[in-house]
Amino acid sequence: MQYIRVFAACAVLMTPVAAQAQGSDWTGLYAGAQLDFADVELEVPGGGTTTADGDGLMYGLSGGYRQDLGQVVLGAAASLSFGNFDTPPVGGGGGDASFGSLATVGVEVGYDLGEFLVYGELGHTWATRSDAGDRRRYEGGVQYGIGADYMLNEQIMIGGGISRIDLDDFGGSDVTVTTFGARAAFRF
Numbered sequence: 008m009q010y011i012r013v014f015a016a017c018a019v020l021m022t023p024v025a026a027q028a029q030g031s032d033w034t035g036l037y038a039g040a041q042l043d044f045a046d047v048e049l050e051v052p053g054g055g056t057t058t059a060d061g062d063g064l065m066y067g068l069s070g071g072y073r074q075d076l077g078q079v080v081l082g083a084a085a086s087l088s089f090g091n092f093d094t095p096p097v098g099g100g101g102g103d104a105s106f107g108s109l110a111t112v113g114v115e116v117g118y119d120l121g122e123f124l125v126y127g128e129l130g131h132t133w134a135t136r137s138d139a140g141d142r143r144r145y146e147g148g149v150q151y152g153i154g155a156d157y158m159l160n161e162q163i164m165i166g167g168g169i170s171r172i173d174l175d176d177f178g179g180s181d182v183t184v185t186t187f188g189a190r191a192a193f194r195f
Contacts, residue, residue, distance in 0.1 A: 031121040038070035039192025049180040063092025082115040107135040148174035
């Protein structure tokens with residue numbers, strides 16, 4: 008529930024009162040930068056479940072294409088985020104494990120509210136994580152989330168969103184990543 012409150016607060020803060028969009032056509036390519044706060048939970052499956060948590064900032068690039076069909080907007084999106092924050096190894100062990108990157112591709116379905124666009128997204132994410140032995144591990148999983156964008160003018164939009172990524176059996180752990188992010192993008 009706190010995730011929804013944080014998202015709502017970000018959406019209100021990111022809505023400039025003086026800016027007026029020149030149109031509400033969301034069709035076209037876009038590319039930009041993003042900043043995310045990621046919360047990572049690792050869980051060893053089976054009896055006597057053990058968990059460990061980590062969190063940190065991630066930064067990266069995002070882009071995609073949208074087609075405005077009137078009230079409904081369909082799109083395809085991709086993003087690449089980097090970070091390097093500690094995620095303690097599950098079940099003890101020495102050394103520090105760290106979470107490194109997320110690469111996501113997916114589809115969006117949105118509702119056109121004029122200068123605002125609210126949308127849901129579904130995609131696939133590939134993640135990298137270094138374990139306590141400094142071995143790099145790769146895993147893919149499902150990603151889903153919600154977001155909203157605001158058109159400052161015909162070329163620039165800002166937005167934010169919440170995503171959840173489920174990575175099963177990532178180095179012997181089930182990993183859940185929840186991200187809260189903001190982005191700015193240029194529309195082509």
